[in-house]
Amino acid sequence: MKAQDVMTSPPITVRPDTPVAEIAALLIERRISGVPVVDASGRMVGIVSEGDLLRRCELGSDRQRSQWLELFVDRGAQAAEFVKAHGMCARDVMTAEVISVAPDADLVDIAALLERRRIKRVPVVRDGVPVGIVSRANVLRGLVASRRPEGAGPADDVELRQRVEERLAGETWIDLSRLNIVVSEGVAHLWGLIGSEEQRRALKIAVQNVPGVRDVVDHLTPDWFPNTSG
Numbered sequence: 001m002k003a004q005d006v007m008t009s010p011p012i013t014v015r016p017d018t019p020v021a022e023i024a025a026l027l028i029e030r031r032i033s034g035v036p037v038v039d040a041s042g043r044m045v046g047i048v049s050e051g052d053l054l055r056r057c058e059l060g061s062d063r064q065r066s067q068w069l070e071l072f073v074d075r076g077a078q079a080a081e082f083v084k085a086h087g088m089c090a091r092d093v094m095t096a097e098v099i100s101v102a103p104d105a106d107l108v109d110i111a112a113l114l115e116r117r118r119i120k121r122v123p124v125v126r127d128g129v130p131v132g133i134v135s136r137a138n139v140l141r142g143l144v145a146s147r148r149p150e151g152a153g154p155a156d157d158v159e160l161r162q163r164v165e166e167r168l169a170g171e172t173w174i175d176l177s178r179l180n181i182v183v184s185e186g187v188a189h190l191w192g193l194i195g196s197e198e199q200r201r202a203l204k205i206a207v208q209n210v211p212g213v214r215d216v217v218d219h220l221t222p223d224w225f226p227n228t229s230g
Contacts, residue, residue: 001184003110003124004103004158006142007132008180008192009165011123013038016045016091023048023090030178031193033120036098036130037090043128046094049120052084053093100125101134111139138180141191141219145184157183160212164188167210174203178223181207186214193223 013036014023026035027050034049087093100123101110110122114136124132161183168174179192188207194200200220207216 001107001142001146002103002158003101003105003107003132003134005161005184006107006138006145006180006182007103007124007134008138008177009124009132010177011036011130011133012177013130014048014090015039016089016094018090020053020088020090020093024053027053032133033135036123036133037094038130044098044100044123044125044130046090046096047098047123048090048094052095098123100130102126103131107139107142110134114139137191138182141180141182141189144219145182145187145189145217157185160186160188160210163212164207164210167206168203171202171206173199179203183213186212187217188213188215189217189219191219192221194220195223197222 012026012030012032014026016037016039018037023035027033034047036044037046037048039045084093099113099117099119101113103124103126105124113122114120121133121135123130124134161181164181164183165176168176168179174194178194179190182189182191188210190203190207194203200218203220204216204218207213
């Protein structure tokens with residue numbers, strides 16, 4: 001399997017001038033651990049992760065050292081820490097040197113990269129533009145899908161996945177950025193957050209009706225509190 005087979009697409013992105021508080025709220029709301037930062041042309045210029053927001057002056061979690069220890073810390077490093085703790089927008093706190101992969105990167109290589117660099121996600125980039133995100137969860141979902149028994153599905157699961165996404169793109173009742181669709185041997189695996197059981201049913205029916213889809217496997221997670229009142 002390749003990155004393009006399992007990535008969450010389209011990726012949620014922010015601009016360099018997006019306020020830090022807005023980014024933090026976005027990470028919480030979308031239940032994600034990082035977002036690419038893109039310029040006006042859509043090219044990626046950095047990434048903001050949870051780790052970039054941990055040491056903040058608002059939280060009182062910015063790094064505090066004694067004056068004696070500060071003597072042994074490079075002034076450039078001190079300045080960088082200050083920017084991370086007090087910066088007001090994405091360009092101030094983002095990591096500029098971003099590790100990324102191409103859409104045709106092998107999943108096994110991505111898994112090794114995540115482990116080796118001890119990161120939770122990697123942007124998928126085509127011609128400098130982020131087209132998706134592969135997280136540790138995406139890798140595991142690819143593993144689940146790849147273990148399905150082989151059948152008489154379409155030869156090109158990538159094309160089928162594209163058809164599924166194109167079919168859903170026109171529907172206003174579903175947010176594609178909250179879904180991860182993995183197609184293996186013609187079987188569409190649906191992961192992500194849904195707002196109601198009606199959305200779940202509609203989503204499965206829509207995917208089932210895409211020509212070439214042999215079956216739909218539901219891994220969807222409710223994003224609401226069920227009514228337990230009697």
